[in-house]
Amino acid sequence: MSIPTIELNDGHLLPAIGLGTYQIRGGKGIDQVLSAINDGYRLLDTSTNYDSEGIVGEAIRRSGIPRSNFFVTTKLPGKYHHFDDTLMSIQESLCRMGLKYFDLYLIHWPLPKRGLYLEAWKAMIIAQKMGLIRSIGVSNFEPDHLDHLINETGVTPAVNQIEVHPYWVQERMLQANKDRKIITEAWSPLGRGSQSMKEKVITDLAEKYQKSPAQIILRWHQLRGIVPIPKSSSLNHQRQNLDIFDFQLTNNEIKDINSLSQVNGRIDNQDPNEYEEFE
Numbered sequence: 001m002s003i004p005t006i007e008l009n010d011g012h013l014l015p016a017i018g019l020g021t022y023q024i025r026g027g028k029g030i031d032q033v034l035s036a037i038n039d040g041y042r043l044l045d046t047s048t049n050y051d052s053e054g055i056v057g058e059a060i061r062r063s064g065i066p067r068s069n070f071f072v073t074t075k076l077p078g079k080y081h082h083f084d085d086t087l088m089s090i091q092e093s094l095c096r097m098g099l100k101y102f103d104l105y106l107i108h109w110p111l112p113k114r115g116l117y118l119e120a121w122k123a124m125i126i127a128q129k130m131g132l133i134r135s136i137g138v139s140n141f142e143p144d145h146l147d148h149l150i151n152e153t154g155v156t157p158a159v160n161q162i163e164v165h166p167y168w169v170q171e172r173m174l175q176a177n178k179d180r181k182i183i184t185e186a187w188s189p190l191g192r193g194s195q196s197m198k199e200k201v202i203t204d205l206a207e208k209y210q211k212s213p214a215q216i217i218l219r220w221h222q223l224r225g226i227v228p229i230p231k232s233s234s235l236n237h238q239r240q241n242l243d244i245f246d247f248q249l250t251n252n253e254i255k256d257i258n259s260l261s262q263v264n265g266r267i268d269n270q271d272p273n274e275y276e277e278f279e
Contacts, residue, residue, distance in 0.1 A: 003040060004245060006227060008158040009181045012103070012135050015071055016222055017242065018043030020187065020231030021052040032233045033059035039239050045161075045185075045229045047075035047108060048093055049277075057097030072099065075108040075139060076124075078277035081116035086123035090132055105133040106161055109277040110145045117141075121149045135159065139187070140272040143176040150180065161185035164226060166196040166217060167265035169258045174224065189221050189228035190214055192267050201256045209247045212240050219244045220257050 005013040019041045024032050033044065033056055046056045053074055060070055074097070080089040090105060105124060110117045117138075124136045137159030138146070150156050160177050164170045164186035177184045190196065197203075197213035205216045214230070218241055221228040232238050249257075 003042065003242065006183055008135055008183055009156055010135055010158050012158070013071075014104075014135075014159070014183060014227060015041075015043035016227055017041075017218065017244070018045050018071070018073070018185075018227065018229045019238070020229040021046045021056055022050050022187075022231050024050075024052050024231065024233055025055060029055040029233075030059050030062070032235075032238075034062055035235050036232075036238045037063045037065065039235075040242055041238070042069055043071045043073070043227075043229075045073045046097075048077045048080075048089065049075070049108060053093055053096045057099060061098060067099070071103040072097070073104040073106065074102055075106045076120055078109055078111045078114070081107075081111065081114060081120040083119045083123045086120045087127060090124075090127050094132065101131060102133045104135045104137055104159060106137045106139045106159065107141070109140050109275060110138070110142070110272055111275075111277055112145065112273060113276070117145065118148060118152055121153060121155070125153060125155055137161070137182075140270070140275070142173075142272050145272070146176070146180055146182070156180055157182050159183050159185055159227075161187055161229070163187055163266060163270065164221065164228075165189055165191035165265075165267075166199065166202070166220075166257055166260040167191055167262045168267075169261035169265075171258070174226070178225070183227060184225065185227045185229055186221055187229055188267055189226075189230050190217055196260065199260055201260065205249065205253060205257075209249075211244075211247065215240055215244050216249070217257070219247065219249060220254060223249055223254060 135158040137157040139161040
């Protein structure tokens with residue numbers, strides 16, 4: 001299956017949908033990632049904090065597909081925001097995954113109370129110049145955090161991966177990223193659990209277009225210019241999640257899904273201005 005790509009502000013091409021690997025671990029995890037690769041996934045998203053870097057690297061090797069065909073993303077944990085720690089963490093993650101470079105490396109959370117994310121960003125710029133990373137970006141960053149990086153270094157993140165789903169629509173952040181020519185990726189694009197997929201507006205659209213509720217939501221993301229990163233260990237769901245590029249939602253239908261947004265729609269109330277990342 002051919003997956004469309006989106007051009008980043010640094011010229012690299014990002015697949016329009018990826019596989020999340022949160023809670024996908026161990027030998028079973030290798031098989032799950034490998035099945036996703038065999039079905040066409042090339043954007044593989046992991047993190048040091050997910051404890052899945054090793055299995056993603058192993059699945060890539062077992063696939064027999066050239067490394068250059070993949071777009072591999074991982075993320076910097078908060079405990080390594082100091083400059084030297086960032087550089088060492090990048091190199092350790094590469095060794096853990098058995099790779100020579102990352103296609104995209106993200107600061108997982110800004111942790112503004114610690115005030116070190118600029119230091120981490122400067123180290124990532126160096127790592128990019130060293131050839132360890134092709135594109136550099138961030139995750140869960142607010143506009144003020146983005147502007148601090150840009151103003152201090154002149155380097156704009158290629159990606160900002162944030163929480164987006166029907167209960168947390170994020171129009172403000174989508175526009176903020178767009179204004180800065182930053183591509184938005186969505187973590188937990190379906191929300192946690194299956195509640196949003198039971199909403200009448202979603203199920204009605206699923207019936208209309210003969211798609212699953214998950215496919216409706218993922219297409220909603222993609223038509224809003226977002227790259228969704230759904231996590232699924234189910235072979236059937238992995239295949240369905242890729243099959244979203246053969247139908248359109250109208251502008252009114254997109255607005256109808258947007259109307260599901262809730263004031264307190266965040267998962268676990270993870271406010272990037274306050275959230276202290278797990279170690």
